[in-house]
Amino acid sequence: MNFRDLEYLIALEELKHFRKAADKCFVSQPTLSGQIKKLEDELNVQLMERSSRKVIFTPAGLDIVAKAKTILLEAKSLKEIAKSHNEPMRGTLHIGLIPTVAPYLLPVIIPIIKQTFPDLELYLHENQTHVLLKQLEEGELDCLLLALLPGMETFNKLDLYDEPLELALSDKHPWSEKEMIDLNELSGEHVLMLADGHCLRDQALGFCFTAGAIEDNSFKATSLETLRHMISAENGLTLLPQLSIPLNRHQSGVKYVPFQSPSPVRTITLLSRNNSARQVCFDQLAQLIHTAVAERLAEY
Amino acid sequence: MNFRDLEYLIALEELKHFRKAADKCFVSQPTLSGQIKKLEDELNVQLMERSSRKVIFTPAGLDIVAKAKTILLEAKSLKEIAKSHNEPMRGTLHIGLIPTVAPYLLPVIIPIIKQTFPDLELYLHENQTHVLLKQLEEGELDCLLLALLPGMETFNKLDLYDEPLELALSDKHPWSEKEMIDLNELSGEHVLMLADGHCLRDQALGFCFTAGAIEDNSFKATSLETLRHMISAENGLTLLPQLSIPLNRHQSGVKYVPFQSPSPVRTITLLSRNNSARQVCFDQLAQLIHTAVAERLAEY
DNA sequence: TATTTTTAATAGCTTTACTCTATCATAATT
DNA sequence: AATTATGATAGAGTAAAGCTATTAAAAATA
Numbered sequence: 156m157n158f159r160d161l162e163y164l165i166a167l168e169e170l171k172h173f174r175k176a177a178d179k180c181f182v183s184q185p186t187l188s189g190q191i192k193k194l195e196d197e198l199n200v201q202l203m204e205r206s207s208r209k210v211i212f213t214p215a216g217l218d219i220v221a222k223a224k225t226i227l228l229e230a231k232s233l234k235e236i237a238k239s240h241n242e243p244m245r246g247t248l249h250i251g252l253i254p255t256v257a258p259y260l261l262p263v264i265i266p267i268i269k270q271t272f273p274d275l276e277l278y279l280h281e282n283q284t285h286v287l288l289k290q291l292e293e294g295e296l297d298c299l300l301l302a303l304l305p306g307m308e309t310f311n312k313l314d315l316y317d318e319p320l321e322l323a324l325s326d327k328h329p330w331s332e333k334e335m336i337d338l339n340e341l342s343g344e345h346v347l348m349l350a351d352g353h354c355l356r357d358q359a360l361g362f363c364f365t366a367g368a369i370e371d372n373s374f375k376a377t378s379l380e381t382l383r384h385m386i387s388a389e390n391g392l393t394l395l396p397q398l399s400i401p402l403n404r405h406q407s408g409v410k411y412v413p414f415q416s417p418s419p420v421r422t423i424t425l426l427s428r429n430n431s432a433r434q435v436c437f438d439q440l441a442q443l444i445h446t447a448v449a450e451r452l453a454e455y
Numbered sequence: 456m457n458f459r460d461l462e463y464l465i466a467l468e469e470l471k472h473f474r475k476a477a478d479k480c481f482v483s484q485p486t487l488s489g490q491i492k493k494l495e496d497e498l499n500v501q502l503m504e505r506s507s508r509k510v511i512f513t514p515a516g517l518d519i520v521a522k523a524k525t526i527l528l529e530a531k532s533l534k535e536i537a538k539s540h541n542e543p544m545r546g547t548l549h550i551g552l553i554p555t556v557a558p559y560l561l562p563v564i565i566p567i568i569k570q571t572f573p574d575l576e577l578y579l580h581e582n583q584t585h586v587l588l589k590q591l592e593e594g595e596l597d598c599l600l601l602a603l604l605p606g607m608e609t610f611n612k613l614d615l616y617d618e619p620l621e622l623a624l625s626d627k628h629p630w631s632e633k634e635m636i637d638l639n640e641l642s643g644e645h646v647l648m649l650a651d652g653h654c655l656r657d658q659a660l661g662f663c664f665t666a667g668a669i670e671d672n673s674f675k676a677t678s679l680e681t682l683r684h685m686i687s688a689e690n691g692l693t694l695l696p697q698l699s700i701p702l703n704r705h706q707s708g709v710k711y712v713p714f715q716s717p718s719p720v721r722t723i724t725l726l727s728r729n730n731s732a733r734q735v736c737f738d739q740l741a742q743l744i745h746t747a748v749a750e751r752l753a754e755y
Numbered sequence: 756t757a758t759t760t761t762t763a764a765t766a767g768c769t770t771t772a773c774t775c776t777a778t779c780a781t782a783a784t785t
Numbered sequence: 786a787a788t789t790a791t792g793a794t795a796g797a798g799t800a801a802a803g804c805t806a807t808t809a810a811a812a813a814t815a
């Protein structure tokens with residue numbers, strides 16, 4: 156039994172005539188006859204009485220025609236489901252983000268994504284890099300927005316933007332009035348850091364090590380916001396990514412000073428599985444994010 | 456797209472493994488791979504991501520698997536419908552009967568039919584022979600219970616019983632005490648008849664003509680019961696089929712006298728289309744009716 | 756780092772099943 | 786009796802689906 160056989164049967168019930176039904180189905184009369192016979196043999200039930208003048212459906216035949224119609228409708232619906240999924244910017248999308256990106260990037264991009272791709276249903280998952288990578292691999296997430304690190308080569312990456320880090324410090328700190336600062340001036344300074352597992356911690360540690368700065372071991376923050384409040388309270392120093400910094404670089408007791416070139420920087424990337432079916436979607440999304448963030452960063 | 460492809464897809468979604476899914480479907484792995492690929496091409500949508508380690512279904516794939524499951528369920532249900540119709544003594548049956556048979560035969564056979572074949576749903580249609588034959592031909596009726604007449608050779612017939620006609624007359628008539636009577640004694644008598652269109656009228660007329668009796672043209676009855684009442688009221692004569700006669704041959708002013716051999720007789724037959732799908736059903740029904748009526752007639 | 760293992764895709768051939776044209780058989784109509 | 790209408794049958798051709806053997810690529814293991 157296959158879908159075509161059911162079409163033959165339905166046409167035959169409608170027209171009560173083998174040749175006409177065959178014409179309607181664009182096959183020859185013997186073909187239709189044969190397939191109907193095959194169907195009867197397979198179902199082991201006589202679907203109609205044939206005579207040279209009349210085709211009379213049996214009750215069994217009529218019941219089966221009715222069921223056949225619902226099956227063909229379902230098949231049509233299946234094809235329409237497929238069609239609706241053909242549009243890349245439609246359907247659900249599970250995005251993973253790291254905690255040092257999510258709260259600052261999302262307000263910039265969510266409104267424009269919702270406006271540009273209203274049929275995209277976003278689910279946002281905030282987690283640390285190693286968790287996100289695992290989830291992406293398992294297929295639990297569709298793509299990630301995070302800072303590019305070594306070891307991500309097995310994934311497909313679309314670079315979104317390079318995000319400079321700036322020096323955050325209390326507005327009572329002697330350096331707080333500086334317009335710019337050189338990374339090497341941090342030599343010997345104690346710097347506050349995020350807790351283990353945050354990729355920004357490792358990156359910042361790297362820059363500090365190069366500059367000769369020292370981690371302040373008395374405290375490890377669990378979020379950038381905690382870190383920011385600590386700076387204000389403790390008169391400390393830290394590195395914060397640009398998107399988390401207010402435009403005027405001075406707010407609630409904290410001042411922000413950009414570094415002189417070459418500034419410490421991290422690359423924010425859209426990561427997806429190499430063989431993901433939604434590459435077209437990611438391309439468009441990356442393009443949109445790139446533009447939106449470029450506009451935002453230009454405001455500094 | 457066909458049903459098998461959907462089975463492959465469902466197995467693959469369940470096992471997330473091409474070879475295992477192929478095993479489950481009793482085909483080779485390349486066959487399953489090929490058909491899945493064909494399905495994707497046909498639906499023009501990627502149903503899953505493949506890698507050498509993982510099979511991850513896309514949202515489109517999952518939606519389509521869900522729909523595929525309902526389609527296969529419907530297909531299964533279609534086969535079960537066919538199966539249920541395989542039992543010949545089940546389902547609806549439209550039976551046509553003539554008015555001179557229905558009221559007398561049905562009480563005899565309906566209880567035993569309902570008891571023997573409880574899954575048979577009977578619809579009874581009372582009409583004159585020519586109407587019934589037309590309806591049978593058109594497929595509106597499945598079979599007929601009527602008196603066999605010339606011109607019915609194109610149908611399939613199963614003889615049920617031979618029904619003798621008896622002489623019905625007022626209990627005040629001089630012949631009313633006779634045990635038996637010879638048909639030829641009717642010579643010159645006036646006999647009451649049914650209206651045109653009743654086959655019993657034509658048959659009775661035939662017997663009367665042979666015997667030399669004359670039709671009483673002053674009245675034509677539209678039913679046997681009217682005829683019976685007329686006999687009582689008008690002191691007339693008529694021929695009535697045995698099943699319409701009370702067992703003691705005397706009731707409400709009417710007496711019944713059987714004819715000496717050779718008695719006038721009609722053959723009651725089950726008629727169906729030659730190519731009817733339900734010949735088995737009719738055979739069993741005829742057998743049952745034959746037995747039930749034989750038992751009833753033996754009581755006279 | 757090289758080797759083995761796992762897993763899906765590909766190539767090439769075979770088989771199945773569907774379709775076609777031509778013809779037959781039967782019953783209805785002329 | 787001849788013609789027409791209609792479905793069934795026969796036989797050949799084609800397309801689809803199946804198989805085995807092999808390849809390719811990634812992961813696991815040595």
